[in-house]
Amino acid sequence: MIRELHEKLKNGETTASGLAESYLARIAERDGEIGAYLTVLVDEARRAAALVDEKIARGGTIGLLEGIPGAIKDNMCLTGTRTTAGSKILDNYIAPYDATAVRRLREAGAVVLGKTNMDEFAMGSSTESSAYRLTRNPVDTERVPGGSSGGSAAAVAGNMAVFALGSDTGGSIRQPASFCGVVGLKPTYGRVSRYGLIAMASSLDQIGPFTTSVEDAAIVLSEMYGYDSMDVTTAESDGKRFEDFLSGDVRGLRIGIPKEYLSGDLDERVRKVFLEAVERFRSLGAEIKEVSLPHAKYALPVYYIIMPSEVSSNLARLDGIRYGMSANDRSERFAGSDTLLETYLDTRGYGFGDEVKRRIMLGTYALSAGYYDAYYKKAQKVRELIRRDFADAFREVDLVFSPTAPEAAFRFGAKQDDPVSMYLSDIYTVTANLAGIPAISFPVGAIEEDGNDLPLGGQLMGKWFDEETLLRAADAFEKSGNT
Amino acid sequence: MLTTEEVKHIALLARIGLSDAETEKYRKELSGVLDFFRELEELDLSSERQGDGVPVKENDTREDRVAEFGPVGRGDIMKNVPSGKDGFIKVKSVF
Numbered sequence: 001m002i003r004e005l006h007e008k009l010k011n012g013e014t015t016a017s018g019l020a021e022s023y024l025a026r027i028a029e030r031d032g033e034i035g036a037y038l039t040v041l042v043d044e045a046r047r048a049a050a051l052v053d054e055k056i057a058r059g060g061t062i063g064l065l066e067g068i069p070g071a072i073k074d075n076m077c078l079t080g081t082r083t084t085a086g087s088k089i090l091d092n093y094i095a096p097y098d099a100t101a102v103r104r105l106r107e108a109g110a111v112v113l114g115k116t117n118m119d120e121f122a123m124g125s126s127t128e129s130s131a132y133r134l135t136r137n138p139v140d141t142e143r144v145p146g147g148s149s150g151g152s153a154a155a156v157a158g159n160m161a162v163f164a165l166g167s168d169t170g171g172s173i174r175q176p177a178s179f180c181g182v183v184g185l186k187p188t189y190g191r192v193s194r195y196g197l198i199a200m201a202s203s204l205d206q207i208g209p210f211t212t213s214v215e216d217a218a219i220v221l222s223e224m225y226g227y228d229s230m231d232v233t234t235a236e237s238d239g240k241r242f243e244d245f246l247s248g249d250v251r252g253l254r255i256g257i258p259k260e261y262l263s264g265d266l267d268e269r270v271r272k273v274f275l276e277a278v279e280r281f282r283s284l285g286a287e288i289k290e291v292s293l294p295h296a297k298y299a300l301p302v303y304y305i306i307m308p309s310e311v312s313s314n315l316a317r318l319d320g321i322r323y324g325m326s327a328n329d330r331s332e333r334f335a336g337s338d339t340l341l342e343t344y345l346d347t348r349g350y351g352f353g354d355e356v357k358r359r360i361m362l363g364t365y366a367l368s369a370g371y372y373d374a375y376y377k378k379a380q381k382v383r384e385l386i387r388r389d390f391a392d393a394f395r396e397v398d399l400v401f402s403p404t405a406p407e408a409a410f411r412f413g414a415k416q417d418d419p420v421s422m423y424l425s426d427i428y429t430v431t432a433n434l435a436g437i438p439a440i441s442f443p444v445g446a447i448e449e450d451g452n453d454l455p456l457g458g459q460l461m462g463k464w465f466d467e468e469t470l471l472r473a474a475d476a477f478e479k480s481g482n483t
Numbered sequence: 484m485l486t487t488e489e490v491k492h493i494a495l496l497a498r499i500g501l502s503d504a505e506t507e508k509y510r511k512e513l514s515g516v517l518d519f520f521r522e523l524e525e526l527d528l529s530s531e532r533q534g535d536g537v538p539v540k541e542n543d544t545r546e547d548r549v550a551e552f553g554p555v556g557r558g559d560i561m562k563n564v565p566s567g568k569d570g571f572i573k574v575k576s577v578f
Contacts, residue, residue: 079559096559190540232543301520312497319498321574326565328575340575345500357499358512361490364497365513377533378523384534419512420519 001162002068002216009056009067016052016067020045020111023069027113027160035135036145036154036161038074039082040114045069048111055109064219064243066109071155071164074115075122076207077196078102085198086118086130086148089351090324099196100231101165101207101224108223113161116151120353121315122172122200124148125425128412129355139181140452143409146176146425149210153180156210163220164210169200170303171405171429173208174441178404178457181443183474184210185217188465189436190235192221193228201310204303204433214442214475218242221467235465245468246475251285253473255460256397260296261428266406270456273445274403277458277477280444281401284480286473291393291400295385296431302386303430304423305366305379312363315356320347358419387435390461398469400461402428404441408454428459438467442474484514 008014024042031037052067072078075085077095084090098106106112119129127135127150137145138158145154149166153176156164166173168186177184185208192207199205209220219242226237257278262271282288320326320343327346352360366375393400405425415422432439444458458477462470490510494501501509557570566573 093563094559096556096563229545233540235540298523298526301523304516305520305523316498320565322572323563324565328566338575340577341498342500343575344498345495348498349500352499357497357501358509358516360497360499361493361509361513362516365489365493365517368493368496375520378526378528380533381528381531382523382526384532385528387534418515420515423516423519 001212002064002219005068005162006062006064009052009062016049016056016111017046019067020049020069020113023113023160023162030158031160033136033141034138034154034158034160035133036116036151036158037071037114038084038086038117038132038151041081041112045111045113048106052109052111063108065105065223067111068109068162069111069113070105070220071113071116071152071161072102073118073149073152073164073166075118075167075198076102076165077198078112078115081115083115083198084132085122086120086132087352087356088131088325089318089347092325093323095196097196099207100193100228102196104224105165105220110223116149116155116164118151119148119172119355121198121311121356122148122167122169123311123355123359125171125175125422126410126415127151127176128416129353131353134412137180137409139455140409143411143454144179146179146409148172150176152210153177153182153184156180156182156212162211163216165207166210167197167200167205167207168433169204170307170433171426173210174429174439174457174459175405175425177210177441178455178459179409181446181455182210182212183214183217183440183442184208184457185221185440185467186432186438187221187225187467188438189433190233191225191438191465191467193231193234195228195230199314201307202314203310204307206433214440214471214478215243215246217440218246218471218475242467242471245472247472248476248479250281250473250476253286253399253469254289254397255281255286255473256289256291256393256400258293258296258393258400258402259290260293261402266403269447270403270406270408273447273456274458277444278401280477280480281473284476289397291397293386293389293393293431295382295389298382299386299431299434300423300427302379302382303426303434304362305375306383306434308359308363309366309376310363312360312367315360318348318351319344320351325351355419383434386431390431390435390437394463398463399473402459402461404428404457404459408447408449408456432461437464438462438470440470440474442478444477485510485517
């Protein structure tokens with residue numbers, strides 16, 4: 001879509017302002033029902049689009065992303081705009097700076113339409129825990145869009161943005177992409193700067209794009225990635241553009257299917273769609289091999305120890321002192337916040353939702369004296385074993401392929417009774433975050449439920465810093481469906 | 484199963500105020516999640532090293548030099564402060 005729009009902008013068939021208006025109109029028409037956006041930036045979008053049109057009128061050459069409308073998940077700072085991370089505790093927070101990824105896209109001329117809804121502090125797999133509103137899956141509005149980047153996925157799937165940024169700590173880009181039938185990419189850890197991304201788990205978080213095509217995801221990544229002095233976990237870029245690697249050729253590419261992922265418990269309908277996708281890769285000339293990830297079964301417990309531990313540390317900054325909601329403002333709500341301790345207890349007790357409190361407490365427990373060795377330290381050792389499983393697998397294959405999620409989009413409320421049932425949604429996605437490898441979800445088929453075709457995503461995982469191969473394979477699959 | 488005392492201790496460490504009803508609710512929910520972690524107990528990892536998943540990179544340090552920003556950004560930052568005075572952030576007494 002991006003290249004087509006780019007051509008139309010260049011040859012005058014459309015203007016950036018016209019494009020922005022049509023997306024703003026669709027948001028006005030549809031978002032009341034879908035609920036993808038928390039903040040729509042009408043004036044800012046119009047201003048940014050007008051600047052692109054002025055440049056075109058002056059005869060300037062424009063880049064691929066110039067004039068292209070996109071959305072940003074509300075845990076990424078955009079100067080002067082409300083940035084809530086889906087939480088009440090940041091209800092009134094106005095970001096004083098741009099996240100690097102956002103700044104780079106704006107400098108590339110992208111037009112930001114608004115900030116999207118999410119699970120509170122990115123904790124969740126359905127966007128149901130947002131303190132603000134419900135986001136509905138555009139494919140079936142009685143179902144969740146997935147999470148935590150549900151708003152961004154729904155914005156793209158609902159044709160209310162050409163691309164959207166999400167963040168992925170345990171699957172929060174890939175799973176909503178799968179549920180909404182769009183492409184979602186989590187780059188290698190260190191590929192995209194996390195500066196300005198409200199931190200959830202610093203060793204797991206990555207920013208990535210939602211798009212309707214693999215090529216579009218490659219283009220957005222090309223504009224965002226690279227070393228940032230404000231995030232020293234970032235790797236140097238060599239200036240390559242990822243969309244240059246989409247040759248369409250996967251002959252001889254070795255794709256590994258992890259045997260542990262296709263156990264007897266997997267829903268037959270999901271298995272069937274996934275195996276058909278495997279056959280499609282085979283018919284395109286890829287070599288399919290079975291691989292083993294022996295420690296995969298520990299990935300979820302490991303993730304749910306390491307992630308909450310990092311969360312408990314990162315969310316300590318929300319204390320009602322420097323920014324955000326403060327118990328001191330709400331004298332009618334509390335018995336009295338006379339002491340500093342009471343300010344903390346009341347602000348955080350009131351400002352955080354249930355899932356956030358659960359995870360902070362889990363992390364606090366895992367890191368506390370007497371438990372640190374049994375939980376956190378052990379989990380970090382198992383994490384190293386999981387990383388090695390992938391290193392071993394990548395000696396035999398170039399990519400690992402699995403379903404993105406064990407299910408299609410579920411109905412609202414289906415997983416509210418038991419936190420663990422929600423955590424199980426991440427079973428195939430957390431490994432890539434633990435190992436730091438890049439992973440992409442792209443539509444591979446659908447299953448039928450209640451008369452609706454619900455999308456299913458396939459997940460390719462690649463070697464560290466090898467997004468080229470990942471994108472090439474996903475793109476070849478996508479293009480093979482058009483014949 | 485966590486005890487009520489353990490949950491109260493964790494909540495205090497985490498600086499999260501909980502009512503008695505909430506303490507009981509979280510006691511059940513957190514215990515449920517901790518059961519899930521039991522699977523890790525079967526692994527003997529005494530000889531293994533810790534990992535962090537991050538691709539190998541040398542620590543990237545900057546020069547130990549003071550950078551003066553002056554008033555840049557201060558206005559925007561102070562706008563978010565719940566309680567401020569004369570350019571300072573107000574905090575209840577610590578001692």
